[in-house]
Amino acid sequence: MSARSVLALARSFLFVPANRPDRFAKALASGADVVIIDLEDAVAADDKAAARDQLADAFGGFSGPERGRLLVRINASGTPWFEDDLKLLRLFGQQGLAGVMVPKAETISDLQCVAGAVGPDCGLLPQVESVLGLDGINALALAPQVQRLAFGNLDFQADAGLACDADEAELMPVRLALLLASRRAALPAPVDGVTPGTQDSVQLQADAARSRRGGFGGKLCIHPAQVALVNAAFAPDAAELAWAQRVMAALAAAGGGVFRLDGRMVDAPVVRLAQHTLARGRPPTPAPGEQP
Template sequence: MPTLPRTLLFVSAERPERFDKAMASGADVVCIDLEDAVHPDRKDAARNAAMAYLLGRAKGNGGGSRLGLRINTSKTLVGLRDVMAIAEAGVHMDVLLVPKAESSHELEAMHAWLPQAFTELVALVETPLGVERATEIAAAARHAAPRLSALMLGGADLSMELGARFDWDGLLSARGRLVNAARAWGLQAWDVPFIAIADEPGLVQETRRVLDMGFDCKAAIHPNQIAPMHGVFQPSQVEILWAKGVCAAAVGGHGAFLYEGRMVDTPLLRRAERILQRAN
């Protein structure tokens, strides 16, 4: 079972001087971004910087976060150059993010082209066609793409293509469909970054909302966003005590049982286990 992250921090591959700072931010996953955060004229230099850092990490450099890489879509020449660079450099990353995923074939190709390059695969759903095919993409985890661990919402591109606002209301429908598709196939659901860096109350509110919807992880674009987001994902002491009590009462293989005067069955037991997983 893949490790369950709470936060992912993007860092532009154009800014290699920020890689170590990002790795020290406390984010569960740090993702070097070769796609949206890189100017089209500087893709080659950014790619070289990312490969050098991934090679250095293999020699023991870097911080404690898991390290990811977002490539450009393999439907473009620049994306194919990313794939070739990864294969030729022989680098390995914890998480490979595949942008603008619209079919299981793109994920299957990553397994075939880069069999040793990544531990987990995350499909970014950020087009109307991707949303329509989210269930098909998630289903690839059972066959074509066994290392697929999560679906992630790409809100900026999606809102632009939809003609919707890049805010809570504009993305609400897509969020619900993505979570449902991910859960239908046992995958994690990761949410888009909150882009108003200075608005911490807004960040906290949106993080609470996505957690309530069922998301496991939320992306960030600045290190200062990590601590407030972790604060939201951390269960309260009341929740933790309840979850520990439920799990302890379930030892011995009960079906439905009473705990503190309330009926507990399998769904509630799984909720308790999920709370303890988040707490840890």
């Protein structure tokens, strides 16, 4: 499967600090569809240069399929580390890196700088984390090389001055904006933000269920323990898959057009829903121990 397809179908995106190369293999083996090696929030200011060096040293050890599952989250435009991060990306973009997560994305110029560094074969995932980013969301979604939008829920709360409860009901309009911008730009469903409690499975399941109900297709993870629950939350269950398979079989038997199944009319929107359900049932990467 191509890196572009992996990014389009990925459900779980696991962060790992760039200055912890000892954790890279564990992250890749966690079952996460995509691993994000983080040069931004996970790395202290004094450690940024060393983290770039550690990532550069480790990158040559990744296999081709592993590179096709890797994103690098760089430091934001306007920070002292942005230009040095871009220099590092020029090398990775030529060696099969799947994409770059662009934090605090607000303008097209932010994305153009990154795209120019990595080259045309590397995808971009703008992370909407500010009110200005929300204002520019449609332009960000339509920018060249953008594969999906991602939400930085915690940074957005801080930037907007919100004090959200655990259900983050105050952020519902922002999440809807990400979904609609993605649809207008014909992008795959956006990626929701993190659940801070790494051992709070109840909150994680509630958050992931809310994300899926709200049209999101994946979620950012900050600990390997979150991956399996996120994958399960975004995967269709056996009943949903069976229904989708029956829809597609009935469509083939009817020769296209509108038909009836279980006493209900099935037309093009229902067929698209069945196709989407089947696509969600195909993990973009094999589980640990499975063959690709």
